[in-house]
Amino acid sequence: MLIDTHSHIYAEEFDNDRNEAIARAEAAGVGMILLPAIDNESYDRQETLALSRPDLFRQMMGLHPTSVDADYKAALELAHKKLVANPSKYIAIGEVGLDFYWDTTFRQQQTEALNQQIQWAEELRKPLVLHLRSGKDGSTETDAYAAMFSILEHFDGTANKGILHCFSGTLADARHAVEMGFLLGIGGTLTYKKSTLPDIVSEIPIENIVLETDDPYLAPVPHRGHRNEPSFITHVADKMAEIKGLSADEVAAITTANARRLFDLGS
Numbered sequence: 001m002l003i004d005t006h007s008h009i010y011a012e013e014f015d016n017d018r019n020e021a022i023a024r025a026e027a028a029g030v031g032m033i034l035l036p037a038i039d040n041e042s043y044d045r046q047e048t049l050a051l052s053r054p055d056l057f058r059q060m061m062g063l064h065p066t067s068v069d070a071d072y073k074a075a076l077e078l079a080h081k082k083l084v085a086n087p088s089k090y091i092a093i094g095e096v097g098l099d100f101y102w103d104t105t106f107r108q109q110q111t112e113a114l115n116q117q118i119q120w121a122e123e124l125r126k127p128l129v130l131h132l133r134s135g136k137d138g139s140t141e142t143d144a145y146a147a148m149f150s151i152l153e154h155f156d157g158t159a160n161k162g163i164l165h166c167f168s169g170t171l172a173d174a175r176h177a178v179e180m181g182f183l184l185g186i187g188g189t190l191t192y193k194k195s196t197l198p199d200i201v202s203e204i205p206i207e208n209i210v211l212e213t214d215d216p217y218l219a220p221v222p223h224r225g226h227r228n229e230p231s232f233i234t235h236v237a238d239k240m241a242e243i244k245g246l247s248a249d250e251v252a253a254i255t256t257a258n259a260r261r262l263f264d265l266g267s
Contacts (some may be wrong), residue, residue, distance in 0.1 A: 001031035096118075
């Protein structure tokens, strides 16, 4: 069994064939799909899908950094209201984080929103699913990983567990994250020809890794350039097996156990 730890299959890109995509995922051995939240435009879609198949889907709650703007406090209040109304419904605070790729106009607001959501994670004892994207310029000023590590230093440590979703940092970042108690979320970019991820993954124990798709984005080879979907996680597992010298079944078993342990999903 495989767990897709990060899927947006509730998104409008699946409106024409969502049931078929779900069937393909289950046929491929995907036994659970975790749904990160984005903002108030996604919450109802996410919940409707999760309620339709409680055996397959699990929900998260949070405000995505690219949805943070000058009016972020109202959006954050809505997310918090949903979270505290039924905290057991949500397995994690996510996806939340910092995104400086295009610009840093709302950097301060993103930082404030992340601080608030880390506090939720601490109060509710839930893991974080972090979206971190550094600036396109590659400067230290727009290093989202360094900024995140700095923010976490101000908390008591109970929130220092979760996933660095769609990991795109350096080997040093990966090691730092693992030391703090985070897992690396690895998806389709692992299969890309010019990706540096294979070298990084080879240095990180598989016990510190979970698999994801981030669909409908970042489809793995041989589907690169097309819409991603949960069934394609098998290509990520195959590449991970090649790098680690394991069978695909072993990769599935270990990464699934990692996800179950982190999110308290049972056996």
